[in-house]
Amino acid sequence: MYLRAADKRAKSIARSLSDLAEQEASSRAEAEILAARRHKLDELRERGVDPFPYSFTDPEPEPIADVRAAYDELPAGEETDERRRIAGRLASRREQGGMAFLDLVDRSGRIQLQAKSDVLSQEQFSLISELVDLGDLLGIDGRVFVSQRGELTIQIEQVTLLAKALRPPPDKRHGLQDPETKYRRREVDLLSNEESRAVFIARSHIIAAFRRELNADGFLEVETPTLQTLYGGAAAEPFVTHHNALDRTLYLRIAPELYLKRCLVGGLERVYEIGKNFRNEGLSPKHQPEFTSIEWYEAYAEYHKAADRTEHLVRAAAEAAGYDYTAEGAIRFDLPWRRVTFVEVVEEATGIDLLAHLGYAVGDGQFEIVDANGDPTGELVDQDEFLRRAVKAKPKVAKEIDNLDQLTWPQLADELLGTFVEPALIQPTFILDHPVELSPLAKRHRTIDGLTERWEAYANGQEIANAFSELNDPDEQRRRFEAQTRYSEGGDAEAQPYDEAFVQALEQGMPPAGGVGVGIDRLVIMLTRSKTIRDVILFPALREN
């Protein structure tokens, strides 16, 4: 009787081949593969088997990992009378005449199945051997035993087709490898690569850890606009769009910061938001146009407290991801993070004291140059030129800096940090007290002129977090915005726009606060040991193909 089925199959394949070849298949080989599965779909329906039933929940199947855990002590050859119900995708098949071994994969793991012709009805056995393909979704009721080779196995007593796969899965050994296809057809990557599934499971656990820890400390999760009438809270170029009914320009947010501070003004006191930000900039292994951040704001705290909380949260995230601190090159999020000031760390790396000019001030923003012996030369320059001279005195440093003569003091300070310090910051490090010009939303440093109470946290050579003692003096904030407006008029596309609604909110009275933003994607890259941001974002932005 199987011969008759094979006969019918040959005819049916011939029939559907011509259809498929015209439609979607790009080659005869592909058309044959698709036609064979289409035929089996027809044959299933002819036999009265629903290839797409509604559910498999009575009773619920167990996660495969739970079944494995329950029997991990059984010795090879052990038989049991225990029944288990599982469900998943058929990943592999090893046939041996009247018997076959199959591998079933679900979200939690993989397990071996056994189908025997003398255990199953003829109908059920032929379903498995003739009409079920790799990639199909199956529900299994069966009996637990351990094979002679010691593999925990479910002997199938009842198989239920849960969904027919009409396209073949990738290579069963290598999975889907082509990076382009992995990103464009992530579902195929996920179903065929356990490592990819593991990354996104870890990502979910990382975000859940932030939520859990912040909620436990009395923080409220809030949602603020992603479509904003004015963008702010970071230095970046926005996406611009238009709302028809309101007939106005809207921007996709580049950061939630300003709205979250307005929540502080409103008395919510401890708030956080996890969500997407959008920046209209280039793509790279570290950049995507939409990315996920978490920002939290804590009233009555300042930036040292914010650093303590960041250490705690990131450590909790690492644990949630199952990060292995004993592995080669591990980043020790579990140890206290190094804390060093911007000025100290730049001097350590380059020998240049960013604040040296302060000792030679002669008033009116002028500073007197001294010679190599420290003797005054009488030459007066501004702060920018003073630092440029210091850099030029170190040729090894100067040759790494492009357009040295065009750079202002804060730009040059940032450049020195980025070039000589950041790449070497593998272990978690807080860099504290940034120049005020680089930090328009941070409070001035309580003791050092020209600096702010800000830190950026680095690990693996990348920035992972940014925080301030939040500026809450509305008049000072207004002056900072005005300075940004001047940079903007000077051609800086990323200078922050003046936000009067935000300043008025500060006039209402914002409590002193510490605020932190963490780039979730980059943290996930590190905690899952991924190579690029595309590997931790399910559906990354790509060119149209």
Next chain:
RNA sequence: GCCCUCGUAGCUCAGUUGGUCAGAGCAGCGGACUUUUAAUCCGACGGUCCCCGGUUCGAGCCCGGGUGGGGGCACCA
């Protein structure tokens, strides 16, 4: 935006100086096989060598352009 690099069967990959170079494994198809796990064995099939143009007696291979991926620079998190 600029520079470098890659694109071969549904999937994973070979392909030498330009001359049996249209190849293998997996998957699929037909068959054998009741403890395998990269199952094994036999058989037949399967190709827009990314696209367009050029050089050449001859191009998967060389050249030009395009396109998509990857890497780097710049900008940024």
